Amino acid sequence: GDVAHLSSAAGVRHVERNDGPGPLTFLQMWLAPLESGGEPSYTVVPGIADSTPYALPAAGAMLHVRRLGEGERTALPDAVRLYVHV
Structure with a gap:
């Protein structure tokens, strides 16, 4: 999928809407910046590969996406704070 x-x-x-006829599924994360201010920005990374980390340095965060099949497992990153969405 895209990020x-x-x-x-x-x-x-801003508005989130589906431009196509098929169903759309997405997960939205809200992260606070380490420092306030700055200019608004918008970036799309199309087709990010499974297990590719995506850095958000302004928030001091790293997003990891895993798509697991039935019975599969994955290791979790070693981090002070960790959020897992299943």
């Missing part, structure tokens, strides 16, 4: 990164900075207006 869309929106930094709202001082504020933005």
